[in-house]
């Protein structure tokens with residue numbers, strides 16, 4: 001059979017991984033796909049970069065739309081990133097009957113509903129394994145491997161850059177700034193690294209997994225997002241004293257009231273496997289009612305790991321290209337006419353355990369005032385730690401681990417605690433997930 005011809009828009013880190021692995025493993029990829037996969041057209045902002053990547057025998061075009069419209073192409077690969085022109089490019093390719101493979105979670109989290117609807121109408125596939133947790137085949141697991149289950153929750157370390165930063169800070173004492181700089185040099189970070197450090201990239205990814213897990217439309221606006229830029233090294237140390245590690249987690253949970261969707265630094269018991277996932281590695285825990293908890297681990301970023309996922313998608317599309325569209329695996333795991341209308345919950349209705357750190361004056365009655373306020377809001381204390389009094393300021397830190405409480409109650413209690421004249425500065429609040 002003749003090889004499948006593909007076009008690539010954007011020749012950066014991910015595209016280079018795709019081209020290299022396609023070349024290196026050509027023979028095995030052909031045996032798996034049933035026919036060869038050949039890069040036929042490439043578009044890049046810099047022709048020299050494209051030539052260096054694919055050589056002289058591949059057509060290089062200046063306008064990305066010439067990839068989207070090229071008559072010889074069956075599948076386009078979008079590795080430019082960003083919202084525009086990526087969105088227009090993908091829609092144009094779909095309009096021309098091309099299947100699309102993309103690594104772009106920002107695009108799908110914001111414009112996925114429009115893109116998948118266009119693909120459905122045209123009978124083509126849009127696949128995005130590379131967009132979530134880089135090289136880990138977690139989309140495939142959610143869409144196919146776990147399709148017997150009612151998914152209960154997903155919790156994942158799904159941003160390599162921030163996990164790399166947290167690891168270097170904790171293990172090697174690097175500064176946040178130095179660790180970020182190295183993550184950028186290694187090609188892990190987004191073009192705008194605030195997407196990584198402020199939790200936006202993780203929110204894009206957990207939004208996509210939430211839609212796949214629960215069969216609901218993609219709803220990025222419902223995500224509550226908190227990154228690691230405000231996380232103090234002190235809290236990493238105190239958490240360790242209680243036997244916890246702090247990780248930036250993307251969490252989505254089905255509750256009787258609706259769906260939680262959130263990203264924030266989270267305390268995790270240090271005995272959990274996921275608490276020991278370090279460096280650029282990602283890990284996603286998926287809890288299904290039948291299978292129980294399953295854990296997917298691997299490189300969340302980098303050229304070849306991400307290229308691995310792009311190529312797996314290319315092989316999948318190649319295999320199904322001859323099947324009738326209605327017999328293909330649905331883009332978002334559920335049949336498009338079977339999406340559910342479950343409410344997305346605000347952060348105030350989250351129920352979990354909390355870590356609170358307060359700075360207080362060392363005076364009698366402080367602790368009693370604080371515990372009284374907590375009790376008045378139905379918050380019970382599980383463990384408490386008080387540090388030595390600082391001689392100069394006469395201040396001390398009180399760290400409290402609560403039992404499961406309602407976030408709205410915690411927030412009201414914290415507001416009241418802050419009005420006590422013995423309490424100074426901010427009260428640090430972090431969420432704890434047992435992930436059992």
Ligand SMILES: NC(=O)c1ccc[n+]([C@@H]2O[C@H](COP(=O)([O-])OP(=O)(O)OC[C@H]3O[C@@H](n4cnc5c(N)ncnc54)[C@H](O)[C@@H]3O)[C@@H](O)[C@H]2O)c1
Pocket residue numbers: 009010011012013014015043044045046064079080081082084085103104105106130131134187188189190191300301302303306
């Ligand atoms: N780097 C990773 O480890 C990784 C992992 C998973 C997903 N992703 C995603 O993959 C995508 C690409 O990331 P990357 O790290 O390869 O980025 P990159 O910056 O290395 O490469 C992007 C490429 O696209 C080209 N490009 C951008 N805008 C263009 C335009 N308007 N016209 C033509 N070319 C254009 C750039 O010149 C560059 O060659 C992003 O969506 C990113 O979120 C990256």
Ligand SMILES: N[C@@H](CCO)C(=O)O
Pocket residue numbers: 131133134158159160161162188189190196201300301302
């Ligand atoms: N910037 C992303 C790339 C992979 O999606 C990360 O650090 O995880």
Ligand code: NA
Pocket residue numbers: 129130131132133134135136137138139309
């Ligand atoms: Na993946």
